[in-house]
Amino acid sequence: MSDRKLENTLSPIYPKIKRITALISKFIQFIILGVLIWMYSYFDWPTWIYWVLIGLIVLNVFMTIWSIFEPHYYYRSWSYQFDEEYLQLSYGIFQKEWVTVPMTKIQSVTTTQGPIMKRYQIRSISVETVGSSHVIPALEEEVAFSLREKLAEFAKLKEVGE
Template sequence: MSDRNLEHTLSPSFPKIRKITDAITNIVGFVVLGVFFWLDYYFAWPNWTFWLLVGLVVLNIIGSIWSIMEPTYLYRSWSYQFDHEYLQLSYGIFKKEWVTVPMTKIQSVSTSQGPIMKRYHTRSIKVETMGSSHTIPALEEEIALQLREILAEHAKLKEVDE
């Protein structure tokens, strides 16, 4: 596969879905840290635990800032393409990954949809081979279901032909 862009991209809702998911995760992280600060105060833990918790808060703040910016960059870098021979994936912000999955090696194709993805009518699609699995994180619901059927059909046809 060359450095060219692939035909298809993720759902335009992907950055919003990812930001909502990350925001929930970050809120839970801050609540847990708040509980630890209260436990530190209540049980009068050694002084170093307070500074450890402060360090974790700083890391959580940095992670929260990154989780606001990262989905947009990840959305721009994600693309995929398929034909009767291969499924090709390209993704990554700092380290660009190019994955080519031969249709003959696909063992199963599945879709999944959580509550946030359901709200935005998207699904993720997971392609499993003998040695690995690859996920396309957010496709429009109809596209994901069609792609699942197409990949399963191509994989089955190739298996029958051999």
């Protein structure tokens, strides 16, 4: 497939949301590693455990640095497009993925929103098919609701309770 860009992209706030989420996770990991280092010294564990913990701390530092830069590149790589027949997704930093989902195969379309996404009025959309699930990770609420309705209409899905 060509390296052309599809017409729609994620919300520009996506990198910020992804960084906040990653940094909260890394902070919790550093606290756990700190507690384990304290437990190592308090309980006089074998020396090899100390070196494993130091290795995990170094790895966590590198992963924290990567989690600062990665959202920008991931955001730039993401695009999607849809019409009455197909939903097309394109994403990936090192390995580019092109996904084409026929509208006839879509079984459900849902939106989700976590606490950080709620703060910035962003939602993700999950498209379920018989054999797989595809997620568009960050769209403005109005765009997400509109896309969900259009995909449901094109896929001829019915509202629950109808």
